Amino acid sequence: MPVALLLPLLAITAIGLAQTSLFSQLGLSALPLAIILxxxxxxxxxHQPNSQxxxxxxFCQQKLLRLGIISFGFSLSFQQIIAVGWQALLLDIFIxxxxxSIGSFIGIKLFKLPRDMAILTSVGSAICGAAAILATEASIKARQQHVTIAVATVVLFGTLAMFSYPIIYQFSGTSEQAFGIYIGSTAxxxxxxxxxxxxxSQNAMQTAVVVKLIRVMLLAPFILMLTVILGKLDKTTTNNMSSKTKITIPWFVLGFIVTAGINSYATIPPFVLGTFQLTSQFLLAIAMAALGMQTHWKAIKSAGAKPILLALILFILLLVGGFYLNHILIDS
Incomplete structure (x- = not known):
């Protein structure tokens, strides 16, 4: 089957599977399922692809990915930040x-991992998993193998974290809403x-989703900031100080902010809004399926244990450190 037909078919299959009770209970969305397929x-x-x-x-990993991220802005609104409170926004920023910062330091300085691999793994853990990795990859021009490894480790420990929350709740001693904030700020x-x-509970789920969507919304300014900082670092470390380093502005991130703004202040019919959201999911699923086709177990295995150990450390920091940070900022 031609890859132009195969990738959309895989995306549709992943979206369909994500709606079933089995995969929804496991917390596997269409994006991780698409990369698995x-x-x-x-x-x-x-199915080894030729040059064409x-x-x-x-094209799917770059152009369709950007369009998907722009369309994803219609799933968010600025009013969601106001409704949940400024403390949750501050908490998400701190997380x-x-x-x-810790993930990048450990990955680059201690584990001596390639810079883009450490950054991608840290971004995926800090913000919104595979989607954040793909969005950041488009800005820092990371190697394909490093993108694959980062996605694999983040999906692994993200799934493990999801099963840990009910156990933690039994010993947390916090309210349902407070624990929902904890889930949203660390999932x-x-x-x-x-x-x-x-x-x-239903209340915990609604709170968790809002806080999580705020983290997703912070992806846009984060990538802009990261692009500028990395551009300046590359410029200061170059041997030829007279040469100018071009800072590439990821315009699709600005598009993401614009669509979120439109959704915040314009009245969009539910059918149109649902169409935008489904389109975003479809485009992102195609991009993930394309990434999966370029993923090979040998490449992940050859990276060694350090990327997995880095993701594990970030997983522990999110669950343990995030819990105490929630206690300081929310419960106090």
Whole structure:
């Protein structure tokens, strides 16, 4: 089957599977499922892409990904931040900065991992899993193998974290709403926040989703800030100080902010809004399936234990450190 038909088919299959009770209870959204399906197909000998297919795969990973992120803005609104309170926004900002900073330091300085791999793993843990990794990859031009490894480790520990929340809640001694904030501020994926919140209560789930969506919204300014900082670092470390380093502005992130703003202040019919949201999910699922087809177990295995250990450390920091940070900022 031509890859131009195969990738949309994989995306549709992933979206359909995500709606079933089995996968929704596991907290597996369409994006992780799409990369699993793409990886499975990519390991079959009869589906090794030729040069023309590789061009289409690259198109999906870049152009369709950007369109999907822009469309995703229609799933968010600025009013959601106001409704949940400024403390939750501050908490999300702290979580993102702390997890990203510690993860980047450990990955680059201590584990000596490639810079883009450490950054992608840290971003995925700090903000919104695989979607954040793909959005950041488009800005820092990371190597394909490093993107694959970062997605695999974040999906693994994000799923493990989701199953940990009900156990933690039994010993937390916090209210349902407070624990919902904790879930939203530390869960890797939106679907995992939904699944974990449902095990507590409807109130906990709604709160978790709102706080999680605020973290997703912070992806846009974060990428802009990261792009500028990395551009300046690259400029100061170059040997030729007279040369100017071009800072590439990820315009699709600005598009993301614009669509979120439109959704915040314009009255959009529910059918149109649902169409935008479904389109976003479809485009992102295609991009993930394309990434999966480029994913090979040998490449992940060759990276060694350090990327997995980095993701594990961030997983522990989110659950333990995030819990105490929630206690300081929310419960106090």
């Amino acid at each position: 793409g990886t499975t197909i990519g390991h079959l000998p009869q 297919a590789l061009l289409f795969i690259k 993102i900065l702390i997890i990203f 890797h994926e939106v679907a995992q926040a939904v699944a974990a919140g449902q095990t507590i």
